[in-house]
Structure formats: structure tokens, C-alpha cells
Amino acid sequence: MTEARMHAEDAKGYGTRSWTALLITLFTTGFLLSCDGGAPEKDMATTAPDAPEEATAPASAEPAAIPLVEQAAGLFETLPSSAPNPDNPGSRAKVDLGRMLYYDTRLSKNHDISCNSCHQLDAYGVDGEPTSPGHRGQRGGRNSPTVYNAALHVAQFWDGREPDVEAQAKGPVLNPIEMAAPSEEHVVAVLQSIPGYEPAFAAAFPESEDPISYDNMARAIGAFERNLMTPGRFDQFLDGDATALDEQERRGLATFLSVGCNTCHTGPAIGGQLYRKLGFIFPYETEDPGREEVTGLASDRHHFKVPSLRNVAKTGPYFHDGSIATLEEAVRIMAYHQAGQKLDDDQIAEVVAFLGSLTGEVDVAYVAPPELPASGPTTPAPDPN
Secondary structure (H helix, E strand, O other): OOOOOOHHHHHHHOHHHHHHHHOOOOOOOOOOOOOOOOOOOOOOOOOOOOOOOOOOOOOOOOHHHHHHHHHHHHOOOOOOOOOOOOOOOOHHHHHHHHHHHOOOOHHHHOOOOHHHHOOOOOOOOOOOOOOOEEEHHHOOOOOOOOOOOOOOOOOOOOOOOEEEEEEEEOOHHOOOOOOHHHHHHHHHHHHHHHOOOOHHHHHHHOOOOOOHHHHHHHHHHHHHHHHOOOOEHHHHHOOOOHOOOOOHHHHHHHHHHOOOOHHOOOOHHHHOOOOOOOOOOOOOOOOOOHHHHHHHOOHOOEEEEEEOOOHHOOOOEOOOOOOEOOOHHHHHHHHHHHHHHOOOOOHHHHHEEEEEHOOOOOOOOOOOOOOOOOOOOOOOOOOOO
């Protein structure tokens, strides 16, 4: 993963097709998931959120910016308040339980790692590491992406191997490099040994004959994660407030659109909906087979899920392996390898400024660490082995 050094003239002949791919894998960031009381709660909606209304620029907006507002509003969507799953309807009890499980390190073999260890909710859902430390300090080969807005994605993990956040929540707990629990049965036994979890599971899953189960653990975590949305200034812009972005940010948005980045960075998460090859125009050096590992198809080699650009200014380091330290470098590299272009410093600064406008607001009360139920006399001891 080195910075592109070739000149723009090397890319002649690729034209608009090249630009369309710009930033496709930008921020193959630390963003897809490698694993994921007393405060006011959100109930997860059980129906799809209302479609965004057509933006109407306020009279006070700068007139020259209004066409850009209208163009962006026709291409993007504002963030919903949640990403409901009809197969896992949310409730206050289920969300409360999911929050506790998200923070509970006792799900790990040595009682020292939780979902929040790698996807820190007070740090935009990441840990700032190229790859995250797991059981006994082991590290995997991919960056831990942010959990915020991830429930909007078409699939989970960099290679899309799980369909939703509920399925994703099961993987890291049993992964020997991550939380390293020896089996589903072990995790269930741990939860059953903690007296406070019995009524919490019963309230969250009143129809279940055996509420404490591995699947219900994942459903509760998923219900909690489905409300982890971070609306921000760009949503205000899409709603018609042209002044929500400053002049440099608007120039960056115009560049972003003119080169076709929105072809792949789509939807309310501005990404997370497609798979694309890393090295679309010029080959990109990586030993990671990407989605080929899931499908077994050679045509999927080095393909990764297009990451969301929401909060991208806060979720470095970047790319699937966390090898790129700065957003500027990520933009520069992607422009060359994905679009066959070499952007100048001013273009990069403008695009980075726009990407900064995608930083949203975290609901601090919703993500506050809850009080966890105390261990019982039969709760297994931490196991460092």
C-alpha cells in the first residue's frame, strides 16, 4: 500500500469510466465490522423509516449553492433514525439487553474483550488501530470498521460474509483470534450463570421458551446496533440548508460528484451497498483475497465491500488492513488505483473537507456504558490460555 507516484497522463484513455470509480474503495478504512441502565433509550422501529422529503433550500441560503443542494438531494438520502429488521423487531427491553451485552467482557474467554473493545462507541465506533488486538494480544489481518450506521449496509465484514448485524455479532465471540470463547454452549452457560441476565433475556424475548440462547444474544446486540445512527451537517444540507456546508466543503462535494464517486458511494450511509475490486484501474498490492474467500470465485479476488463514508474523518487508519494513516493519502491512492488519475493537492484538500462534513452526531446517552449485572457463584473464571 504505497502512495501513487505515476502522473495523470499515465491514465489517458480511461476517461469518465476511470473517474466513476474514484474513492470506490476509498477508506477501505477501518470501517466494516471485524467483529461489534440508566440512560434514556431508543426503541428500534419496526417499520421502514419514511422516505426523505425533497430538499427545498431556505431563502437565506446562498443562491449559487442551491443547485448543488438540489443535485445532492437527488442522489443521496438522509440518515434514518434506525435500520429496522422485520425478522428482529426491536423493543426497549431488547435494546437495553443488547447494550449490556455489547459492553460485557465476560463473553470473551479471558473476560477482557467486548464488542466495544474494537468498536468503541465513544470514538466513532473504532479503536484507531490498523488491526485490533484480540485474545492474548493476537491480531487479525483486517481493520475493525465502525459499527455506526453499519446496520444500513448490504452485508457485514469487509468480505460481506454475513448478511446483517445479527449474524455478524456471533462471529467475533467465537473467533480464536478475537474474543476466543470456546463454544456457543460455553457462552450460554456464562450468561445463565449471571443472575441479572435471566430476567433481562426473559423481558427481551417473552415468546421464547428458553430466552437465554446464543441466537438471542446476537439478536439483542443487533437490536442495539440498529439504532447507532449519526446524522450530521450533510443531512441538513440534503434537507435544503445550503449553509450547512462551507464553501470549501461544497467545492469538495462538487468534485466528488463530478468524478462519479457517488456511483458506488450510495445510499444513506454513502457506501456499504456494493462490492468493488481494489485496484480497479491500476493494480493495488494486497495479499488479501477479499470476497474470493467467501464465494470461491476468482472473479471476486481483491473485491471488498465499498465502505461507508459517514464519519470517515474520524475512523482511520484506512483501507481493509488499516495501512494508510491519513485521509489525504487514502484519497490520493484511490484516485490513482481506482480512477487512473492523479489529483492535485487542492483537489485532495477539497474532497477531504467534504468528507469531514460527513462526521455526524453520536447520541451520547444512548451509547453510555450501562451497569452490568454481577457475576454469580458459578460464573466461569477468566481463562488467559
